[in-house]
Amino acid sequence: TQPGYEIDQMISAKAIAARVEALGAEITEAFQDTDRLVVVGLLRGSFVFIADLIREIGVPCEVDFLEASSYGNDTTSTREVRVMKDLRGNIGGRDVLVVEDIVDTGHTISKVMEMLRARSPRRIKCCAMLDKPSRREVDVKADWTGFEIPDEFVVGYGLDYAQNHRNLPFIGTVRFLDEAK
Numbered sequence: 001t002q003p004g005y006e007i008d009q010m011i012s013a014k015a016i017a018a019r020v021e022a023l024g025a026e027i028t029e030a031f032q033d034t035d036r037l038v039v040v041g042l043l044r045g046s047f048v049f050i051a052d053l054i055r056e057i058g059v060p061c062e063v064d065f066l067e068a069s070s071y072g073n074d075t076t077s078t079r080e081v082r083v084m085k086d087l088r089g090n091i092g093g094r095d096v097l098v099v100e101d102i103v104d105t106g107h108t109i110s111k112v113m114e115m116l117r118a119r120s121p122r123r124i125k126c127c128a129m130l131d132k133p134s135r136r137e138v139d140v141k142a143d144w145t146g147f148e149i150p151d152e153f154v155v156g157y158g159l160d161y162a163q164n165h166r167n168l169p170f171i172g173t174v175r176f177l178d179e180a181k
C-alpha cells in the first residue's frame with residue numbers, strides 16, 4: 001500500500017551537525033562556570049538532538065528526561081500539558097538546560113519551563129533544534145534555536161509523523177500526494 005505522502009529533505013545531516021556543533025560551543029560558553037549541568041531532554045522528540053548536543057558540550061553534565069503530553073481543548077491557549085514521566089533527579093539549585101526538538105505553538109515548552117522553574121534551579125535555559133514562530137500561541141522563545149522554519153510538517157532527527165521517521169538522519173517536510181489523480 002502507498003503511504004500517501006513523500007518526504008523532501010529540508011535540512012541535511014551535515015547542516016544539522018554543523019549547527020549542533022555551534023550550539024554546543026555557545027552553551028559551553030554560557031555554562032562555563034557550572035559545577036555540573038543537568039541536561040533535560042523532553043521525550044520523545046528530543047532524544048536524537050540531545051544525544052548529539054551533549055557530545056558538543058564541554059562542561060561537566062548529567063542527563064535526565066521528562067515526558068510531557070499536551071491535551072486538547074484544541075481551541076488554543078487553554079491547552080493542558082501533563083507530565084507523563086518526571087525527572088529522576090532534583091534540580092533545586094542546579095544549572096539546567098532543557099532540550100527540545102521543536103517549538104511549535106509553544107505550549108509544551110512554556111509549561112515545562114514554568115514547572116521546572118518552580119523547583120528553584122540556580123539557572124535554567126532552553127535549547128530547541130527547530131522553531132516555527134508562525135504557529136506560536138504562547139509568547140515564548142528558546143534561549144538557543146538551531147533553525148527557524150516555515151509552517152511545514154517536519155519529520156526526522158527525532159521528529160515523527162504518527163510515530164514514524166524519527167530515525168531519518170536529516171529533517172524533511174511531509175508532502176501529501178494528491179489522491180484525486
Ligand code: PRP
Pocket residue numbers: 042043044045046069070100101102103104105106107108109159160
Ligand atoms: C511535539 C514536539 C514538541 C511539541 C511542540 O511533541 O516534539 O515536544 O510537540 O509542540 P507545541 O509547541 O505546540 O507544544 P509530541 O507531543 O508530538 O510528542 P513526541 O515528542 O513524543 O513526538
Ligand code: MN
Pocket residue numbers: 042043044045046101
Ligand atoms: Mn515532543
Ligand code: MG
Pocket residue numbers: 045159160
Ligand atoms: Mg510528536
